[in-house]
Amino acid sequence: AAWRAPEERAALALASAGGLIAVAAADGVLRTVLPGVWTVPACLACAIALLSVRGTWLPGTVRRGLLWSSATVQALAVAWALPLVLLTLFGPAGWAAHAWSGAPSDARDAVTVSAPWTSGTESAPLVLAAVAAVLALTFRSGALRPFAPSGALLLAWSATLPLPAIAQLPYAAALLTHGALTVALPAAAAYTSTTVDRSPTAGRRAPLLPTTALCLALLGSLHLVALALASEAATLAVLGTLTAVFASAAALRKGTHIRAVATATALAYATALACATGVSLDWRPQHIALLVLVVPAVAAVLAPRFGDRATTVSAEITGAVAGLLAIDLATAELPVLALVLALCGVIAAGTAVREDRRRVGHAAAVLFVLAAWVRLAAWEVGAPEAYTLPVTVPALLLGYARRSRDAEASSWTAYGPGLSVTLLPSLLAVWGDANWLRPLLLGSAALAVTLLGVRHRLRAPLVLGGATLILVALHELAPYIAQAMGAVPRWAPPALAGLLLLTLGATYEQRLRDARRVRDVLGRMR
Numbered sequence: 001a002a003w004r005a006p007e008e009r010a011a012l013a014l015a016s017a018g019g020l021i022a023v024a025a026a027d028g029v030l031r032t033v034l035p036g037v038w039t040v041p042a043c044l045a046c047a048i049a050l051l052s053v054r055g056t057w058l059p060g061t062v063r064r065g066l067l068w069s070s071a072t073v074q075a076l077a078v079a080w081a082l083p084l085v086l087l088t089l090f091g092p093a094g095w096a097a098h099a100w101s102g103a104p105s106d107a108r109d110a111v112t113v114s115a116p117w118t119s120g121t122e123s124a125p126l127v128l129a130a131v132a133a134v135l136a137l138t139f140r141s142g143a144l145r146p147f148a149p150s151g152a153l154l155l156a157w158s159a160t161l162p163l164p165a166i167a168q169l170p171y172a173a174a175l176l177t178h179g180a181l182t183v184a185l186p187a188a189a190a191y192t193s194t195t196v197d198r199s200p201t202a203g204r205r206a207p208l209l210p211t212t213a214l215c216l217a218l219l220g221s222l223h224l225v226a227l228a229l230a231s232e233a234a235t236l237a238v239l240g241t242l243t244a245v246f247a248s249a250a251a252l253r254k255g256t257h258i259r260a261v262a263t264a265t266a267l268a269y270a271t272a273l274a275c276a277t278g279v280s281l282d283w284r285p286q287h288i289a290l291l292v293l294v295v296p297a298v299a300a301v302l303a304p305r306f307g308d309r310a311t312t313v314s315a316e317i318t319g320a321v322a323g324l325l326a327i328d329l330a331t332a333e334l335p336v337l338a339l340v341l342a343l344c345g346v347i348a349a350g351t352a353v354r355e356d357r358r359r360v361g362h363a364a365a366v367l368f369v370l371a372a373w374v375r376l377a378a379w380e381v382g383a384p385e386a387y388t389l390p391v392t393v394p395a396l397l398l399g400y401a402r403r404s405r406d407a408e409a410s411s412w413t414a415y416g417p418g419l420s421v422t423l424l425p426s427l428l429a430v431w432g433d434a435n436w437l438r439p440l441l442l443g444s445a446a447l448a449v450t451l452l453g454v455r456h457r458l459r460a461p462l463v464l465g466g467a468t469l470i471l472v473a474l475h476e477l478a479p480y481i482a483q484a485m486g487a488v489p490r491w492a493p494p495a496l497a498g499l500l501l502l503t504l505g506a507t508y509e510q511r512l513r514d515a516r517r518v519r520d521v522l523g524r525m526r
Contacts, residue, residue, distance in 0.1 A: 016065040016072075023047050023073050040080050041123050044130055047073035051138065074131050078155070081124030088162040089219070091115055095229035103231040107164035107174035110227055122166050128159035150212040157181070157216050161223075175234055178224045179241060185217035186249035189258050214258055218265060221246075225272075232280055239273040242266075250311070260310040267318040271295045271325065286336040289329035293343050295322040300347050304354055316351070323347065334378035341371035365394070384425040392422040411453075411460035419449065419461065423468045430475055443472040 023046045034042055050070040094113030095101075104110045108117060132155035139148035160181055164174035189210045221242050228238040246266035250259045271292060278288030299319025303312045323344050330340040345367030352361035372390045381387075395418030403414045426442050433439070446468035453462030 013065070016068045020069045020072065022050070023069070037120055037123050040077055041126050041130070043073060044077045044127055047077075048130065048134060051134070074134065077127045078131055081121065081127045081158075084118050084121040084124045084162050085128075085158045087111060087115055087118055088165055089223055092223060092226035092229070095226055099229045100232045100235065101230065103171045103234065106168045106170055108166075108168050110171055110174060110230060111165050117165075125159040125163055125166065128155045132156040132159065146208055149209050153209065153212055154216065157185075157220070161220075171230070175224070175228060175238070178220065178227060179238070182217060182220040182224050182242070183245050185213050185220060186245055186262060187252070189213035189217060189249065210258055214261055217249075218261070221265070221269075235276055236273070236280060239269055239276055243269040243273055257310060259306070259308070260314040263306070263311050264314040264318045267295055267299055267315060267322065270298070271318075271322045275325075284332070285329040286331075286333040286340075289326040289336065289340050290343075292322055292326040292329065293340065293347075295319060296326070296344070296347050300351050303351075319347075334374055338371045338375040338378060341367050341374060345371060384429050385422065388422040388425050392418045394418075395421065411458040414460075415458065416460040416464070419464045423449075423464055427468055427471060430472060439472055439476055443469060443476075446472060 023043055047070045050066045088111050091111035091113060094115075095110075098113070132152040135148045135155065136152040139145055161178075164177050169177065224238055225235075225242070228234040243266050246262045246269065250262040250266060274291045274295060275288055278291050283291075296319035299315045299322070303315045303319070306312050306315065326340055327337070327344065330337040345364045348360050348364035348367055351357050352359075352364055369391050373387050376386050396415060399414030399418055402409050403411075423442075423446065426438070430439050430442055446465045449461045449465030450469055451465075453459070453465055
């Protein structure tokens with residue numbers, strides 16, 4: 001066996017080289033007879049013919065060598081056809097810079113917006129179709145069996161893609177052709193997923209074929225949208241059709257990744273359709289935002305009805321992204337932005353009603369607060385209390401509800417955030433306010449909060465209210481203190497400071513006991 005291995009490798013290499021030489025020789029003869037566009041298909045036919053050499057008189061090593069040489073020629077033929085496929089696939093993206101400028105004359109003009117046509121490759125679809133047929137018919141067993149159908153589907157789709165441009169079909173016919181192909185792929189993905197799941201021999205790699213069909217459907221839909229950007233009517237029709245197609249694909253199959261991806265794609269195209277419809281109606285961006293909000297509303301209604309977690313999450317994420325887009329579109333006008341934020345808060349609150357989505361209620365509260373703040377900014381309201389009180393009151397009510405359910409809950413957790421939101425901004429405003437009304441109202445409120453903290457033995461209201469009351473009192477007494485300090489002799493402040501230190505030193509033990517008593521009292525509070 002030791003001396004046979006190098007001999008077998010040499011035989012395999014010689015057989016592969018012999019197959020390649022035979023194809024090259026046939027190519028040299030065919031170039032003198034056929035036009036240049038048919039040379040590659042002819043060479044491919046010769047390479048495919050090598051696969052038919054299966055005589056029992058040939059050693060197995062020679063047959064494997066011919067197989068490798070045929071595969072090499074087929075790979076080179078696919079590489080030769082690839083530039084035309086890429087031009088057809090990505091060429092229409094150039095319409096993004098010339099959207100709705102007018103329909104082109106034919107399919108070739110539609111794909112050559114930013115790149116020239118690659119002449120001499122018109123036989124590429126035939127090459128790709130032939131290799132797809134080889135994959136589908138040759139690898140029916142063996143290690144490559146799970147991958148061969150997916151590869152054949154990819155090559156067949158690539159072969160179909162450039163056909164309208166090669167035939168120079170009218171623009172409308174090209175849209176219909178690509179549309180039919182895109183409509184067929186999601187249905188094929190759902191059908192093959194159902195077939196694979198029911199197959200008793202389905203293995204770990206079995207879902208590869210429906211996944212490939214779904215990826216090609218997504219790629220083809222993007223290509224179709226780019227192709228339709230040349231015309232306003234075509235864009236609206238294509239976006240509406242794609243929304244319906246992917247929604248139908250999501251309804252055909254339940255409990256798989258096919259449904260989750262199709263649902264998210266349908267909602268994404270519905271968002272694009274809403275934006276395109278608003279632009280078509282000459283609406284301003286902030287008014288288009290109201291139309292876009294239909295998508296998150298629909299997603300919030302449908303999400304709990306899907307029955308599987310993956311589809312529900314994909315719908316909710318896509319709806320949230322559409323909501324963010326609506327908010328971004330509405331930023332040009334503050335009143336409309338406030339309305340959009342409030343509507344997003346309503347959608348989030350409706351989602352939070354579900355038992356498994358209680359945490360979305362926090363997002364709903366934030367959206368409602370932002371809506372109120374934006375509305376106040378639109379009214380040119382500058383008082384900070386107008387912004388903080390709508391937050392403080394619900395926060396204190398929630399804190400009271402929590403303390404009612406759990407008497408051991410800390411007052412800092414229950415009441416600290418709500419009190420801080422109003423007391424701290426108002427305190428900062430007091431230090432820059434020369435009027436007397438705000439200090440009076442803030443001092444009264446701080447006194448009431450302090451007394452409530454003492455009455456109910458709550459640490460957070462006592463500390464926050466007392467600190468605010470002291471600082472407000474210092475702010476109000478500061479002018480009089482400064483005036484009094486200017487009237488007394490210069491030696492009086494150092495003397496008073498020394499007297500204070502002597503008093504503290506003489507009563508140090510008593511002050512220490514008082515501090516410990518205050519600490520114990522605060523420690524027993526909640």
